Amino acid sequence: MSTGYRWHSIRLRIALLTALVSAVTMASAFLVIDRRVAEDAREQLRRSAIADLAAAVTIYEATGKVRLGASVDPDLGPDPLREADLTEMTSYYDGRTMWVAHRVAGDGPTLTLAVPGEPIDRQRRSLRSAFLLAGLVALGLTAALAAAAGQSLSRRLRRAAATATRIADGGTDRIRDDRGRDEVAALSRALDTMADSLTARVAAEAAFSADVAHELRTPMTALVSAAELLPPDDEASRLVGNQVARLRRLVDDLLEISRLESGQDPTDLAPYRIDELVPEGDGGSTALVLADPRRVERIVANLVDNARKHAGTEPRVVLSGTSVTVEDDGPGFSADLLAHGPRRFHRESKQPGSGLGLTICDRQAAAMGARLVLANGPGGGGRATLELSPAP
Structure with a gap:
């Protein structure tokens, strides 16, 4: 304390x-x-x-x-x-x-x-x-x-506050202070009830997103096939093809988030040199990290793509110790995103996209036991850092 x-x-x-x-x-x-x-x-x-x-x-x-x-x-x-x-x-x-x-x-x-x-x-x-x-x-x-x-009273209140904080961060633990009859016990029971309701609501929303994405896969495949049959030189055909491709990326992103949040996507962790995982990175770090190459590649690709969309310039990938940072010269991340972290369908600007890119990066990092840290540079621009765990 x-x-x-x-x-x-x-x-x-x-x-x-x-x-x-x-x-x-x-x-x-x-x-x-x-x-x-x-x-x-x-x-x-x-x-x-x-x-x-x-x-x-x-x-x-x-x-x-x-x-x-x-x-x-x-x-x-x-x-x-x-x-x-x-x-x-x-x-x-x-x-x-x-x-x-x-x-x-x-x-x-x-x-x-x-x-x-x-x-x-x-x-x-x-x-x-x-x-x-x-x-x-x-x-x-x-x-x-x-x-x-x-x-005793302070300890119970601190436990309730800590549990509420963990619930806000996505945790599933509860206080379970049902024995008392005082105000603190009533507050604890109210927090548990709220947490159960919130968890059920989040689970229902996740299940709904997964069901929608799954149900869209078959018609999506048909749409992609149909779009490929359209005349390639026609402007209307190109417009339809672009929108179909965008819809396909959205469905793929929803399915990926559903697998990550349900734990159905296995993680294969092993020691790797960070410069081998991210060969395009600058900085010369050769630190040994515990990572899943597939997930690291996905995270870095999403961060780079997100920086290109919002900054309009080519971002820089910098290696430092066991961290990978994607830097850009754009307007930086909003205060809301820095305060609450990535959320599904929360977009930083009016640029096209589903707003799922940073959420996927955050979930992929958590699946490896890593951490995604968002910040703004002192001179402006966004800084998205993937902090990997050092290899034992």
Whole structure:
């Protein structure tokens, strides 16, 4: 898998989204818990301070002595505490210290007690550290589990995409993901149904073409024989002869494609020097390739004929390594042909022809385990390359 594809995969997005939701949830929970713990800790500190001051007041009333850390300094404590009505036990927390004060009955002095809030701070820091550590562990586990779940979904989607691509290229394999009940399984079943329908349609079209070509052979033979009996110097006779010859080539091409697509045309592969297979080629390559000479000759002849029709000039046949390239100076191949490859009855221009030539070349190459690559040259013109397999 490429880096770009990995960064845009649904697996990563699920993991990141799950981690984000978990992080937001844990942060919200932490804020609520931290606030609640702080309030409980301050309340506990206040009660402890009030209890200590109450004991100090009792001791003062009995002995006149100040004990337990209390003070009778009237200026001690924050302003809100000094300004309050201290006839009752009063407390105030300034964020660092818990203050409690109480005026002794009668004209007695005010006793004040300060209890540091450092234990609260330590408790909160400890809680935050523990929560942060637990949060990171939980976040990692959540992301890992989400990635594992996303991996299964991503793998099924990639399998469906790869199968769809192979079907588009003419493959016959299927996904067969019938066990699931989720959306991916429904998509897989829909793709399988579409592939079965497409395969049946293509098979029906191929069978129809083969049947038509086969049924035309007998009347075609009669037409050829009749055309040969026409006066050779008559213009009408020449016109009929040309059209009969064109129709005969069409029937022969249809029969050839039918044999290739049905696997009825056997292939005889053997090691050959590429310059012996294509003696008219330039380049001086003597590479040893695995090929069927009959098929190579047919492919090169079709490519040369196609280049002559569309370029209007004599093409060049170039040998390079294990490849044979037919180059021309014409307008080049169309973007549609380069994108979708050769198709039956798809013609590149208004030149006469059935549009089957490149399709035959492509099927002949596939029958040998070779590949036909179409491209346009940097300066214009078409480049049709037959890439043969090197001999073992």
